[in-house]
Structures are given as C-alpha cells and as structure tokens.
Amino acid sequence: MVKSEQSTNYSAAIWTVWKMAAVIAEQDHTQIQPVQFLSCICSQISHADIANLGEPNIKTELDEVAKVFDTHGLYCNEMLQRLQPPGTRTPLTSLPPSQLSGRDPVSRSAVTKRAFEFAVSAAAQESMDKARLRHLVAGILEHDRELCAVLGIDPVQRAELATDLSINRSYPKLSSEFAVPHFQKTDSTADVLRAVDANSILNLKIDWSVVGPKYQELCEMAWKVGACGKVGPLLQSVIEKMLEFIPRATHGAILILDRKNGSLDLMAQAPRGEPSLSMTSARQAIDTKQAFVWQSHRDMTKTQFDSHLESGIYAPIIADDRCFGVICLNSKSGGHRLTDEDLSLAVTLGHQIGLVFSNRDLKTELTQNVKILERLMPNFSPKVSKHLVDRAKAGELKLGGQLSDVTILSADIRGFTVMAAEMETGDLIALLNDYFAAMVECVFAHGGTIDKFIGDALLVVFNSPEPLEHHIEQAAKTALALQVAAQGVSERRRISRLRACEIGIGVHTGEVIHGFIGSAERMEFTIIGDAVNLTSRYCSSAGPGDIIISPQVYEKIWHSIQVKAIEVATKHEGNLNAYKLLGLKSS
Template structure:
C-alpha cells in the first residue's frame, strides 16, 4: 500500500471513529443520565483501538470526587487507578499497569480550563501503534465536548425533574389538611418519580421518638421482619445513601434519605426497585427531601397552631362558665364537660383533695358513672389520681386489658397548693393520650386551677378588688387571706383625698372633650401613685380621687405611707402640668387631705353594684381637709401627725371647724417626709 493510500485509510478510520463518537453522544437515556452515553464511548474505545480494557472517569465540577466512572474489561479499582494516573498528563501518553503490558491514557480537558474534566485509558497485552495513539488523541479532543453536552442536557432534564417534584410537594403542603394525608400523598409521589416497587415513609413518634412507619406502598408484599430490618437501617443514616439490602429482598436496590431539621431527626424515606438508582435519582431524592422535611414541619406547626386555638377556645368557654353565677358542683360539671370536648375520651372526672378527711380524694364530677360501677376500676382511678397528687405532675398510663385502656391524671394546683385532680379515661388512640392531648390537659387545667377552684368568696374578692388595688397586692391578698376580707370590719387606716383646685371655673373655660381627656389623664397618674405605695383606690368623685392605706392590705405605717404617696402625687401632678402646658393645655393644681384613725372597711352595696370602701368620721374629715388644702398643699389631721412620730417636717396651721365634725380640728401642712424604710 502506498503512503497516499495508507494516509487515506487512516483518515477514513479516523472519520469512522469520529462518526461513532458522535453517534455515541445520542446514547443519553430518557432521564438525561450520561452514564449510558459514557458506557457506549468506553466500548467504542475498545472496539476502535482493539483494546482489551477501557475506562472513562469524570470528576465532580466542584471537587476531586468521582462523578461518573465507566469501564470495560477491567475491575473498578484498576479503572480508577489508571484514570487517576492519566489525569496529570499534558498529552496522551503511556501508563504503567501490572495487569496489562501496554496502556495508553489521556486527560479530558477543555481548552484553557485550569482543571481536567476527567481522564480515560485503553489497555491490551500487545503494543499500540502510532495510529492508535492518534485515535486516542482524537477521542480526547471529542470527549470534552461530549462531557459538556451531556452535562448540559442532563442538568436541564434533571432540573426539570426536580422542579416538577418540588412544585407538587409545595402544592401538597398548601392543600393537605393533616400530616397523615400529606404523608400518603408524598409516598405516592416518591413511588411515581422513582418508578419504585417499594416506598416506606418513617416519622419519629412525637412522644417516644421511635421511628414509626407512617406511609407504605409495598408491591412485593415483604414480611414484617424485612420491613423492621429496613426501618432499623434507615434509622442510622445521616445522609442519602444506598442501604445494604436484606437477604429476603436481595433483588431490590434500596435508596434511603433521612429527615433532619436543625439537627433533629424527624424520620426517613426508603425507596426500592430492581433497577439500580442513577446519579440523577440520588440528586432528585436529595432535592425532594429538602422540600418534604419543610412540608412536614410546616404541617406540624399548622397542627400545633390549630391545637393552640382549640386550647384558647376551651379556655374562653371555661371563662364563660366561671362568670356564671351557678352552684359550685354544677359549675364543676360544666367545666368537666368542656374539658372532655377538648380532649377526646370516653369519660372524664374531677376529684378534690380534702386534707383532713380519711378519704383523701372526693369525687366531685364525672361524665360516665359506669366506669365506677366495678370496684377494681374505682380503685384504679383513685390510686392513679393519688399518685398524680403526690408527685404534683401529670401521669399517663396505657393498659392492654381491662375496661380502662388508657388514663391521664393532672393535678390541680392553686397558689402552689395541690387541691385536686382532673382525669380523662380511654383515648380513641391505641397508644393512649398523645403528647398533644397531654399538653392540652396541662394548658387547660392550669386555667381551671385559678378560674374555677378558687373559693367562691375569693372569686368575689377578685372581681371586687381588681379595679381598686395593684395586681400584685391583689394576688398577695388572695394568697394569704384566711377569711373574707370583704366583710365589714373596724380597721386602722389612713384616707387620702385629692382633687383639682378651681375645677368648676376651669371646666367652663375649656371644651368638654378636652376636660374629659385631661381629667382622665390626671386620675390615671394619681392611681398609679396610689398603687405604687400599695394603697387601695376607693373611688372617683368627679375630678376627686380617694385612696385608702391599710385596708384590705394591713399596713403598720399606713400614715407614713399615705403621706409619701401624697407628696409624690403633688410631684407627679406638677410634671403633668408641665407636659400639658407644653401642648398649650391648662391643668390647675391640686390639693390633698389625709386623715388617719379607725374606720369600717368592707364591701358595701347590692351584689350587682357592690364596692369596697371605708366609712367613718376619719373619712369625712379627710374630705374636709382636702377641701381646706390650697393649691399644691397637703393637709394632714392630728392623728396622722401623731402617727408620723417625728418622721416628717410639718407646719402647724390654724385650727378649723369642718362641717359635720364636732369641735375645732388642729391641722398641719405636710412639707417633707422620711423616705427611708
């Protein structure tokens, strides 16, 4: 053969090789995975270079990890070693291998790229001629574009596949009414996307944390022990991966991925099929998991919000029961009825603790007395309730046999004192009352404790005194009172009267709306001072405010405290005057009168309009002293002056003869007071 014919034959051979390489590019499978194409290219290298083995390795785009590896006539490890050996080559060249006498290798490199895309090799026991080396150079020059093309097509197809799955998951999240329904739909979606024969959806139990099977499609009808083995394997993984296949399902390939959100394991997904999972499948599952975990968390949060709404609705209904003026036992029965609506059960009960009785618990209400018909049931309920009382915490038990399959008992605690127990019997769930049920019990009974089981008298005290004393003082009174503080009794107190000087003329000078607004601000500031000093707001009389010190909260130094409050009221009022003046508004000064001594304090008036107030000579005297006080002045009575015992600086004024008070009364102008404790 002449040189010309030899060159022509070489060009024909190279052209055939290029055509074959080009045809191999069309070997992408329908999901865009390049593995099939590169497998065809490896086989093509073997055929055209008459090699006994060939391999192509592609590196990941962002690391030195292997993205894809295909090989013919070689083991996986040998193929990796030879391709790694070819990576640093600047041009096609010879490699060293103990398996073959002659090996050619080349990197796959884009023009001007800093790093290779991968590498390839061909091997045989007979030498390669120069034509083979030329063909290898030709293959290397064609493979770079094949890699880029394959990656572009694969990425586009893969992205479309992922976006479609993510879109469906997003729609499910927005439309599913419950976690169970969401899991069922997600299970079917996984089955469809991966053409799987097996799909298992595991989620951690909200109470025990065990991995429970919540969704399953099993076309192989696997036995329970195989499913348990798969569950145990899935519970250990921390990244998406192929699971070791149990012998009983050896023909299946299992791909699993965990649900982990903020370091907390929610569960796992396992899909299985006979065909191995491709790189695209791995990436699709990863993309779907990132959406499914948030969908599950979103659904759980939505369910928790719905649960909180049910709690609030129940508490609102309990408040309505509390506000009804009905007999106590009937009130308890209504409360129990509302509680059993909130926590689904066959029966509920309320027992109250009687500290000094032989029977420590007294049944006060039950929705189904049939549970108490059998003595063993009654004894069991009482025993569990006593345990809840002794421990001071909720107790939950589940029984396999008997009329009482599940029961939860919650202590009722008022002011840190256990007073009773609320219980629910037989949840419709096989595992008993779940965490949401028990949280509902605790949340609601915490309201029942204070809203229902306070003594009727103390509830009346709370209603009457809420507007009259500071909330902290009120809680102190309710906590420590051993008797009804609202009953009329003689007490030693100080009464403070404060009103605006010249309010009649002032009211005629300004618009009515401004008058009302100004007086409301004034009264609010004065009440704040009274409450600050643990005083009691008696009432408002127009622009006058009346405060009591020493009732219903006893005070040893009520006169001193009242005087401190009076001086602070003058200071606060002067500050308020300055604020209103800056706004171009007028607020006249105030005068204050304080009287100390014995008075009758308690609840006066019919139930519908009852008020806590004080009556007696010192109350009348306090009003007269207030009337005698000049602008910015605090006038105190002789008894108040005496009780101060040198702890204040005063100026003795001329005695007055107040209307309705027998004889002249010596009065004092209060200038300073001892602020030390």
C-alpha cells in the first residue's frame, strides 16, 4: 500500500494524490502513470469538495498548482476533458474488489519515478525538505512530453510552466539505452546499370531453371518469418541464404523502415560487423520504389567509395505499393559483377518479405480493432453496443466527430478526497465498485452512454453516439434514479458496517463535438466543448444528494419536473442561474 512506502521526502498532499492514483492504476491493471497523478490533481482542484479536506496544507498545495495553471490560461476542468488515462473508460464494476492486477498496487512507471526524483531535486533547490505538489507537476511536465501534447501544451509553454512550478530546475538527462549504427549520406550517385519497377512482375531474360529453386527456398524462409512472428532471427537467416545463393555478393543487409520516425533499422546483415552499404542508394530504392543494379564509377557515393564497393543491388521490400524496407547486396569483387538473375532474385524476395510484413500489419490492425471494440463496448448500453459492432463489421466505425446537441450528466462522490486519505486502497475500490455498479445500470436503463470514469466521477452523455428521443428528459430521469440507487447502496453498506457516501449531480444540455477520436491504435469515444465544462460547474455546485440542472435543461422540460430556482457560484463564470431538481410532476 502507499503508506508502507511513505518517506519524509514528500508532502502530505503528494501522498494523498498518490493513493488516489493508485486506485486508478489498480483499476487499469497498470503501474501508476503520470497521467493518473495529473488527473487526480486536476480533479481535486476542479471539484468543490476540496474545501472539506481535513489537512489544510493539501488545499494550499492544490491552490499553488491551480494559480500557476490559471496564469498560463489552463483550467483543470478543460484539462480533464483532454486527459485520457489508460482504462478510465472501463467501468470499475469489471474489477472485483478483492482481485487486483497482480502487480504492486503502488508500483510507479519509470517515467513517474523520474518525475518524483525531479520533484525531490527541485525541492532541494529551494532548500525545502519535502517535495510539494507543484514540484511533482513540474516533474511530470518535464518527463512526459506526450502528455503535454495531449494537453495542447507546446514546448515553450511547457518550459515556462515548469519554471513557474519549480524554481532552479536541475535534473540530468538520461542517456539512450541503445546505440543506432551511423550511415554516411551523400548526394552523389553511382552508375545504375539496370532499374526496374519493384511493383511489377519482372520481364528480364533470365534462366528460371537456375533462379526458380533458389526463389522457392527463399519464399519458404520468408513465410516462416510470418508464421513464427520472430522477424529478426529469420531475416538474418534469409540474408545469409541470399549470400549463399549469390556468391558474387560479398555483403548483404536488410533495412526495415520505422514508420514512426522514418529511420531505417538494420534488422539483418552478413557478415557480422560494420555494415557495408549506401544509405543514399537504400533511400533511393524506397523513394522511387525501384530495384536497381549499380557498378563502380567515378561519381560513387562516399560510403560506396570508402567501403571499396564495386557493385550492388538495392531492392525495396514492397507489397500493395507500400515500402517496408530494402534488401541491400554489395560486392567488393571487381571481377564478378552482379547480374539480372541476382536482381530478379532480390526483387522477388522483396515481394515475399513485403507480403509477410503486410500480413503482419493486417493481423495487428484486426487485433487492435477487436481490442478497441472490447474497450469501447462497456461504455454503451447493450442496444447501442450491438449497433456499433454492426458498424465495425461493415467498416463504418471510423475516427471522426460531429457537432450536435447532447445532454450531459456529471456525478461524483462527495468527500471522496477525505475517504481516499483515510481508507485502505482495497476498501476504497470496493466502495467505488458498489456505487458505480448501481449507477451504470441506471445510465444504461435510460439510454445513456458513459463517456468516462475519472476517479470518483462519472461523465454520461445522452443522444450520442446514437440518437435518443427526449434525451433531456431521459437525463433528468437518470439523475433522479442515480440518487435513489446511491441511497440504496448506502443503506446496504451501513447495514454491513461499511463506509457509505452520497453523490452530487449536474445536468446541462448544449452543442458539443462528439465521436471517436485518437488513432487507429487507440480509438476512444469522447465529447468536447464548453457544454462539458459547464456541466462540471453545475456538478461541483451540487451538495450531497443534490441534482443541479442548467436553465437550458429547465427551459426544455419545465412542464414535467419540479424544481427550486437557485444561484451557484463558479470560479471563472461568476454566479450562474440554476435549478435544484426535486422530482417529476405527476402526469
């Protein structure tokens, strides 16, 4: 547990947030990530129950972070909409209270540990014996650049934020664990004897009685690569076999294109040692999608000249007009030039390896689609889930959003921060599971969609992703049903001598962008817009057991609900008109 790891290096505020982040990490079956810490901090700054914290210094440290964010035009409610902690869209009810992920519940990721080390170092620079929340947030921004991108924080703003949060920053950069071979580049080119389109079937005058058996054996080796999934060792076997079949080639290599950064990774080479190849020629083969034979000439590339190369073959690894890498064969023997048969063998092998990589990518994409559906489906009611599965099977479930009117409901547990500081982690998860199990059932019964779980909070949307008739009225009915369900859970827990709690709810309707965003690897359903932020304001203003609705909601369903007109205070918008929902009018 968190307490067992406590040290004098961190303030009470960090320990409280740490414990809350541990709860999320246990639900996600992951180590504690920076995004989970930042989500908890933003959540506590945003929600009204921070005023009821038992430890006054915790609120002071939260205010320090909030003040810096406000100075830079960053608001925690809006940041929470951008943060997507791993697994927050998976209902907590899917995790039995007594069953954890099998990992240490407070185990932090490597990036998180570096952020903590940064925080301690920053505190020492200020002659402070304990790191504060602002030091930790500075460490998170310093070491999780991807998280900054998610929040829309550019490098300049990140540096300014880190400076304001942490004075006199001093933290060493970590050296790379892996070294990448350096290849010399030049704009010069060698004499190309023959170039062919790597996408087409070769029409060369070659002796297939010689090439055919070699081609067959290489194809079998290439398909073994695809069957076992261990690409590196088998590509090494392929390039060694190529040199055996083409004794005129003294050196061979297979470079694979890294899609993320465009680099060419050396996946296989023979003989072992310093590779003898030209990166200029490799890039040329990929860029032009042409395979070619070159021979030595006065305008050779620097690498070709320095390596004493006399001739070579460069053939793209290609399938469906997409390049995955390049096969490089070079000869240092001036008396034995590489031939058309050698070129044909390299091109056909490039096709086969390309098909292996293409099939592997297709399999990965299909697996990812299944995982996306598995991750998304718990957010929707069974009826909507079936419709989305049908769309996915038809290839219609794509990234993208649309602008339309929806109704949003936000609910969170009052006093959760205090409970997080006082309860054991397992008991805290059991409490969340009890309440969220009942709440999810209510949401689905009224046609709602769960946008996300954030710690103790639940965000629900109506009229998305599928149209819902009378969605504003359905949201109001859901809010009333949620309070009844929460009261029922509390009564059962009190009978069992377990800790109980109450929830506050806010409901608003308005125009948002909603749909599936992210990437092909990680697609998420979400809603974005001012309406989401206003819903959070109304929720923060709701007391235990209260339902606060906006004037826009009241204007649409005034004839069917009982309310009390009120005013709610907000930090950024001032006082807002609102209504406390008391119940439904008799029909």
